[in-house]
Structures are given as structure tokens and as C-alpha cells.
Amino acid sequence: MGSTISKRKNNTDKNVKDESVENKRQKKNEENDSNLEFIKKYKIINKIGDGNFSKVFCCRGENKKKCAMKLMCCPLKKTSHYNCFKRELFIMKTINNKHPYIVKILDYHEKIWKKYYIVKLILEYCEGGNLFEYIKINGSCTHSEARVIIIKLTKTIQYINSLKIMHRDIKPENILLRTKDNIKSVVLSDFGLAKITPSNQSVVKSRSVCGSDFYLAPEIIKNKEYGIKIDIWSLGVLIFFIITGKVPFTGKNANELYNNILKANIPELKLRLDKKKASYDEEAKDNQIKDKSFENEKDSFANKKKRYTFFLKKITN
Numbered sequence: 001m002g003s004t005i006s007k008r009k010n011n012t013d014k015n016v017k018d019e020s021v022e023n024k025r026q027k028k029n030e031e032n033d034s035n036l037e038f039i040k041k042y043k044i045i046n047k048i049g050d051g052n053f054s055k056v057f058c059c060r061g062e063n064k065k066k067c068a069m070k071l072m073c074c075p076l077k078k079t080s081h082y083n084c085f086k087r088e089l090f091i092m093k094t095i096n097n098k099h100p101y102i103v104k105i106l107d108y109h110e111k112i113w114k115k116y117y118i119v120k121l122i123l124e125y126c127e128g129g130n131l132f133e134y135i136k137i138n139g140s141c142t143h144s145e146a147r148v149i150i151i152k153l154t155k156t157i158q159y160i161n162s163l164k165i166m167h168r169d170i171k172p173e174n175i176l177l178r179t180k181d182n183i184k185s186v187v188l189s190d191f192g193l194a195k196i197t198p199s200n201q202s203v204v205k206s207r208s209v210c211g212s213d214f215y216l217a218p219e220i221i222k223n224k225e226y227g228i229k230i231d232i233w234s235l236g237v238l239i240f241f242i243i244t245g246k247v248p249f250t251g252k253n254a255n256e257l258y259n260n261i262l263k264a265n266i267p268e269l270k271l272r273l274d275k276k277k278a279s280y281d282e283e284a285k286d287n288q289i290k291d292k293s294f295e296n297e298k299d300s301f302a303n304k305k306k307r308y309t310f311f312l313k314k315i316t317n
Contacts, residue, residue, distance in 0.1 A: 038109040042069060042122065053081050054192070058125060066125040067106055073118045084192060085119050091165060091191045092121065101156040103176060103189040128177025128185060131242070135172065140245035141183060148184045150239055156188045157235050161228040169193040170234035171212045172241055197227060213257060214247045221258045240266070 042059040045066075049056030054072040061067050072088075074081035092105045107122035128134065131149075135141070141149060153175070160167060167174075169190060178185040193210045211220070217233035219226040240248045248266050251257030 035109065035111055038107075038120065041107070042067065044069065051192075053078075053085075059122070061106075061122075066127070068123045068125045070121040070123060071118070072121070073116055076112065076115050076117055082117050085117060087196070088191045088194065089119055089121065091194050091196070094163065094165075095160070099156060099159050101152045101187050102160075103187045123189075124178070124187075126176035126178050126187065126189075128180045128182060130173050131175035131177065131183070131186065132172035134177060134183055135241070135245050138183075141242050145183050146239075146243050149186050149242055152184075152186055153188070153235060153238070157231050160188075160194075161231060164197045164228075165191075166195050166197060166228050167191065167193070167231050167234075168195060169211045169215075170231055170238055171215050172238060173212075175238075213254060214249065216258075216261060218262050218264070221261060 041062050045058045045060060047055060048058050048068070049070075053074045054070055057069045057071065059067050059069045072085045074085065076082060089108060089110065092108070095102055095105075097104045103126065104124040105121060106124060109120045111118050157167070157170070167188070169192070170188075174188065174190040176187050176189045177183060178187055211230075211234065215234040215237045217226065217230035219230060237248060240246075249257060249260045251260055
């Protein structure tokens, strides 16, 4: 009797084990099929970007239109990178093409392969490259160009901040141009360092240093807790770069650069003339970056900046 019960138990355990193995095998096959199906949809043309844990390719989709594939891969044991990838995917899905000046996500695929986490983001292809390269080749923006770009980027930062999202890497390299030779066609990209602040907190309980040195906010340099204002600071530096073609703070080394940022001695802006203008626009001079309106907690920099007459003129695309 005991022997019979033991055999039945062993058979049951074996069946459960076999079923578990079969389920795993089926799940793996489904993942492989899903990955294969995804890969077939996009034909890689060439590589257009490179990073430590990501690469960006120009692809052609099934509709024959160009798109960009951001391929991210990291070992599972690299928890910080794993979390960044998961967070970037979550943020892109949250925004979900709801804002006109944020790069559009068209498709995505994620999988765990062996000991690696792999994410493929399919994004709209921005044929104009990035803002840094454009200004490097063509020089700083004109008055009318700057007005359009600044309004668009200010609205974009205000939008993501309203979602409690900090970009944390605002710089011209992450501002893409949708169309070639049209500097006004700007969109914000690369949420790889972005972070979501809890709804009940105004600052992040973190002191992680991230972003480009020239665009770092004083809070980060001082190793203080920070919030969405770091994006506003970086936007201010970016505005200076857009207008002058240079960053406001420099240094022979990192320490000198950081000291200059903390002193906040902002050089005078010298605006580039529009082709049809014979003199600098006095109205633009009155609205230099020396504005410190963002110090008022109750009225954000973005809201005040939008009210300035210089920025309220009609946008022409």
C-alpha cells in the first residue's frame, strides 16, 4: 500500500516537473518567435549613434519609411543600467507620443537573453541630426529661429515636469531636428537618464551625478538633493548656447568649470542678427538669460518665460 502511494506521488511530481519544463520551453519559443517577428519588421541600414550600453541604427520599416532603432543591452547584474533601461521604456510608453516636441516611439521589444537584458526602441527618424551639430556647422541661431526653438523647448520641459519626470540630460546633442536644414523642427530625445519623482516629493532622494558637465545645475555640483529645477537650469544654459553658439560657463578643468557655474557670472548675450535686420533687437536684449524668475517657487521659470513679449510673438515654422 505504502509503495503504491509512493509511486503515485513520484509520478505526480514527475508530471508537475515535466509540465513546468514544457511551460518554460513554450515560453522560450514564444519569446524567440516574438523576437524573430520583430527583427523581420525592420531592416537596418547603418549605425548612426553609439554609447556605452546602447547603439542607434537607421532602419527601414515594413512601410518602407525610415525609423531609428535604439538597441540597449546590459548584463542583468548591472542593476543600475537595467533599471535605467526599464525606466526609459516606461517613460516613453507613458508619454506615448502625446507631445508634439518629443521624439515619437513607434514600437518596442524587450527580452532577457541568457544573462542580458535587451531592449529595442523604434523611434521616429529625425533626418536633420542634432542641434549641436547643426550650430557647429551653421553657427548660432538668428533672433526669429531662437524664439521658436526656445518656446518649443520651454513647453516641452514644462510638460515632462508636469508628469513629475526629470530629463536630467538637457543638452543640444539630445535635441533632434525632424527635418533637414530646418533648425525650428526641434524635438527632445534620449530619456536614458530620466527619473520620475514621487508625487508627494518636490525633490529626488538621490544625489547621483548625471548629465553633461557644462549643463550641470549647482545642486548637483554641491551634491545636494534636487528636483525638476535642474532641467530648468540646463534649459537656461541651452538657450544661451542656441543664441550665441557657446556655453556660458567654461574652465580649464572640471573644478574651474564647477566654480564658475556656482558663481553664476553669466556673460552678456550678443545676439546674431536676422538677415533682414540692421541692428540688434532691443526687445531681445531686455530678455537676457540673467532673468532669475525661477527663484520664485510659486511661479515657475517656464511660466514666467512664456509671458515675456519676446517669446509671445507668433511662431512661424
